[in-house]
Amino acid sequence: MxxxxxxxxxxxxxxxxxxxxxxxxxxxxxxxxxxxxxxxxxxxxxxPQKFTDTMIDLLKNKNSVELHGYSQSLGIPAVREKIANYLNQRFGMNYTKEHIFMSTGAAGAIAHALRCVTAPGDEVLIFAPFFAEYWSYVNLSGAIMKVVPANVEDFQVNFEAFEEMLTEKVTAVLINTPNNPSGAVYTSKTLKRMADIMTAKSEEYGHDIFLISDEPYREIVFAGTEAPYVSKFYSNSICCYSFSKSLSIPGERLGYVAVNPECTDAEYIADMCGQVSRGIGHNCPPSIIQLAVAECLDITSxxxxxxxxxxxxxxxxxxxxxxxxxxxxxxxxxxxxxxxxxxxxxxxxxxxxxxxxxxxxxxxxxxxxxxxxxxxxxxxxxxxxxxxxxxxxxxxx
Amino acid sequence: MxxxxxxxxxxxxxxxxxxxxxxxxxxxxxxxxxxxxxxxxxxxxxxPQKFTDTMIDLLKNKNSVELHGYSQSLGIPAVREKIANYLNQRFGMNYTKEHIFMSTGAAGAIAHALRCVTAPGDEVLIFAPFFAEYWSYVNLSGAIMKVVPANVEDFQVNFEAFEEMLTEKVTAVLINTPNNPSGAVYTSKTLKRMADIMTAKSEEYGHDIFLISDEPYREIVFAGTEAPYVSKFYSNSICCYSFSKSLSIPGERLGYVAVNPECTDAEYIADMCGQVSRGIGHNCPPSIIQLAVAECLDITSxxxxxxxxxxxxxxxxxxxxxxxxxxxxxxxxxxxxxxxxxxxxxxxxxxxxxxxxxxxxxxxxxxxxxxxxxxxxxxxxxxxxxxxxxxxxxxxx
CATH class of the missing domain: 3.90.1150.10 (Aspartate Aminotransferase, domain 1)
Structure with a gap:
């Protein structure tokens, strides 16, 4: 019906x-x-020209059965490893390929991350102003979206409202920095205070509260602005990234989930993403795009x-x-x-x-x-x- | 948590x-x-060489911002139109682009189709032997999978068991022909009898029962075997296709949902797939693959x-x-x-x-x-x- x-x-x-x-x-x-x-x-x-050149090179020179074959459901291992190494070098993290899950863009990454760390009926906090699609990302996963009102002074966090709304029912907090639509970038001070509150509340409630960080605009940060790496501030965190904006390839749908190696069950979450994929039908993002992007991790458009x-x-x-x-x-x-x-x-x-x-x-x-x-x-x-x-x-x- | x-x-x-x-x-x-x-x-x-050549041509000659830009969430309109026309010409159907939704492979197509025509708790019938992933496709959508025992004589349908299990709780039936793992191809006789039973039961129960047809092996049919087009036999049907096997590009994850123009709410279902996508995070399969495949509809490896x-x-x-x-x-x-x-x-x-x-x-x-x-x-x-x-x-x- x-x-x-x-x-x-x-x-x-x-x-x-x-x-x-x-x-x-x-x-x-x-x-x-x-x-x-x-x-x-x-x-x-x-x-970047290198992206186009790499695509053409793969098409011309790589064995075509191998090139277009199924990748493993978590992504191509060599690609995941390159991403882990890149993030480690840039942000001082300790990812291995086991913490990386390749996804179809940041939307796919969030769909997986949410299902890994919430159960239907759990509350997920987001902050106004927010990307309008968050409504469907959260609510269609079975969780319930609650909106923390904006801090209109500077579009950082309204901490008073955040603390009040961070009840026992909340199992995940979804943030977006740099932010669509405000353009605000969360400062170290904001992230530190947010992490302190979440740590205290996790202890008070006796359960984990995950921080899911949606970071498709990570590379678009202007002179004079500090853009700290969210996962440095809080152990139970999952980074959701997309190459759509940094490499100007939104139509090719490639992103990843990066699971903080220090979080609860860090060794299982990427694997669990693979299980989530079995239900929502997008195992394995496109192989050729994975391989081409892996050569462009340290450049942008x-x-x-x-x-x-x-x-x-x-x-x-x-x-x-x-x-x-x-x-x-x-x-x-x-x-x-x-x-x-x-x-x-x-x-x-x-x-x-x-x-x-x-x-x-x-x-x-x-x-x-x-x-x-x-x-x-x-x-x-x-x-x-x-x-x-x-x-x-x-x-x- | x-x-x-x-x-x-x-x-x-x-x-x-x-x-x-x-x-x-x-x-x-x-x-x-x-x-x-x-x-x-x-x-x-x-x-096919034409697939590779088209990819290279797109990369070399098409405006790169346009080429890699977001496609509409239902897919690139010109691609959807080509697919509709191709199916009409080959199978005598009456699809328009409004009946076609581009998906990330057949798995993606099934994930969308199931959510469009079932509600959580509904029963979905499948037939043994079945592709092992059906378990997760169905049950993780919120519906409940029930397995009709095999007809081991010829791996067509065990009609006695099918009629008995087609209770009022069933709102969709999922078939796979040509079949993984048996290699059996449902005959016209099988499909006609299946459709007759489903039509009678729909009338008896006063609600629609949808037939979701998973057809990734459509082009791999051997001499002497008839492979009728499922949607010709039953109005409330949705075809789920993948180019993975016909074009040997499983890693590039491209398929589609084709909604029978004669089914209930035919004008809404592809659009509804777009809504499903908002929750499961895989809006818009890769643009370049959509464009390349659109040039290869009438060929195979x-x-x-x-x-x-x-x-x-x-x-x-x-x-x-x-x-x-x-x-x-x-x-x-x-x-x-x-x-x-x-x-x-x-x-x-x-x-x-x-x-x-x-x-x-x-x-x-x-x-x-x-x-x-x-x-x-x-x-x-x-x-x-x-x-x-x-x-x-x-x-x-």
Whole structure:
């Protein structure tokens, strides 16, 4: 019989998607180059040439049966080993390949990690503002998502609310740093305090509370910002990574779970991910992508455009009067809307061909998100549209 | 907290895996070329040259940001459309791209299909012998797997048991034709009778019963065997396909769900698969693989070796005295063990460097599976080992 649960979900269309569809439709009318489409977080730069060259080399020179054969369900052992070594060297960790599970992007990594360290009905804490898909990641795993209200001062953690909500029912905490949508990067101070609270509560309740750290923006961190490695701060932690943004290959879906060697049952969790995969059907991410990425662990695409765009937009928006926490990383900016209803504000912006996403789905009403992964030339052209918008609507008068 | 469910699963190691590990370990001692490893169903032939050429062409000539960008969560629209058109032309169906959902292999396709047409606690019928992973596919979706005993005459369907077990609790039936492990291909007669029973029971119970058809071996069908297209026989049907075997790219994980345009809510199910993906984390199979495969829909690898091996092994094994239903397709042979305990039989076979998998995990005790996807030269060399084994153990005397 048709599943009521999934059929009902069809009517909850993502607001990001709705604004993105407007941008595409408007582009068909006036030329997409004239639409200032800040809706989707799709990398706008090429993958490194080495990635492409490695792919071609594998296709031309490696035995094709071996190249395209099944990888082991945890991933290709040599690839897992390279990732462990890379993380050890960079962050001073002690991973071995037994702590690494290859996944289809960070979404796949989170799907596995959540199932390994929660049981249906457990509560999972996340922090506003959050990536809108967290709702489905958590709730469809059988756990229950609870949202810690935002600290709108700097988009670090609202510790008062966090401590209050970290009840005995919570078995996992899911964080995202650098953060989509705020661009905030958790400081050492934030991570240390978070770890102290979680350690104390674990002891008080007599059970483990896992920290799942979603880190697809790890490589997009701007000058002057410190981006500490989360797993250094807390033993019961699992890092979920994706190469989508660092190598600009979001469509190829490759990421990994890295299990802190110091966590409870560290020797089992990657193996358990393999068991989770048997139920959710995505054993073994694509072999050729695993092999190509393994040659590119220490490089990234040229990510400088994101910082350039952040600088241009942050400067202009704040000088126009927008309140905005300066992003330390990612390709997002998250200013406060100049009227209470961010949806109404973003609807008005459409008249100026500015496609901005209201923050309601991110768990903090009254803000808007701009995905600044567009050509700088276009970002510069959009400034005039912002100026006209602000003037026409008499904002900040 | 560590999930008890997934941790407990670690102790149930697949018997296929155990025998495969023996083969690798033994290969390290005597040279893998001297181990007659019939354990794993890994394609042994190259992908078509066109697949490799298309991959290289995409990498060299397509805009890299576009090439590696996110595909829509249901798959790349142009690819879905090509698949719909191909199936329509070949099988006389009426698919549009709205009925096609791109998945990470057949395992991914089944994971999605099951969740779309069952609710937790529903029963799902499968037929012995079955691919051992069905247990986890079904039970980890929240449904409950029930096994219809085998029809060992010809490995078609045991209709008496099927009718009896098709109770009101059953909302889906999962079949696999051509079948792993038996090699049997369901005939039109079998499919017609199955459809008639399911239609009658659906009416009797007043609810839909979906037929999920797992078809990764669709292209491996031998001379003289008819392989009808399952969805032609029953409206409430969903086809789950993988290119792993037809194009010999199991490691690249590409398949699809094709929803019968005549089924209940046909216009929603592919979309619902997109919702399922949000929870299990594998939205969007790899873009480049989608694009390359779309150019290879009407070709396959050179699959003739599988029929050659089937002929050689079937002839020799039956002439030695083994009882065996002649496989109509796949790269498996599934003879009856000459002693009651197939595990004991397969253990003894190891002495002759014959790696055969006992049938217990496939739901029919007393048989063994041979994955004949090896070089023909090796299959021929294995015949002497079989002869010696049978003679030494005094089987068939």
């Amino acid at each position: 048709i599943s009521k649960k999934y059929k009902d979900m069809l009517s909850n269309k993502s607001i990001i998607r709705q604004f993105s569809e407007f941008a595409i439709a408007r582009g068909a009318q006036i030329g997409y180059e004239n639409v200032f489409d800040y809706s989707l977080g799709n990398p706008s730069v090429s993958p 040229d990510l400088s455009v994101y910082e350039t765009n952040r600088n241009i937009l942050y400067k202009e928006l704040t000088s126009l009067g927008f309140e905005c926490v300066k992003p330390g990383g990612t390709f997002y900016i998250f200013p406060k809307a100049p009227e209470k209803d961010a949806v109404a504000f973003c609807e008005k912006a459409k008249k100026y061909d500015l496609v901005l996403v209201p923050s309601d789905d991110f768990g903090v009403p009254g803000y808007f998100r701009m995905a600044c992964c567009i050509d700088t030339e276009k970002a510069v052209r959009s400034l005039e549209a912002f100026r006209k918008f602000v003037q026409d609507e008499n904002y900040f008068r | 560590i999930s008890k469910k997934y941790k407990d699963m670690l102790s149930n190691k697949s018997i296929i895996r155990q025998f495969s590990e023996f083969a690798i370990a033994r290969g390290a001692q005597i040279g893998y070329e001297n181990v007659f490893d019939y354990s794993l169903g890994n394609p042994s032939v190259s992908p 050179d699959l003739s070796v599988y029929e050659t091996n089937r002929n050689i092994l079937y002839k020799e094994l039956t002439s030695l005295g083994f009882e065996c239903v002649k496989p109509g397709g796949t790269f498996y042979i599934f003879p009856k063990a000459p002693e009651k305990d197939a595990v004991a039989f397969c253990e003894k076979a190891k002495k002759y460097d014959l790696v055969l998998v006992p049938s217990d995990d496939f739901g029919v005790p007393g048989y063994f599976r041979m994955a004949c996807c090896i070089d023909t030269e090796k299959a021929v060399r294995s015949l002497e080992a079989f002869r010696k084994f049978v003679q030494d153990e005094n089987y068939f005397r």
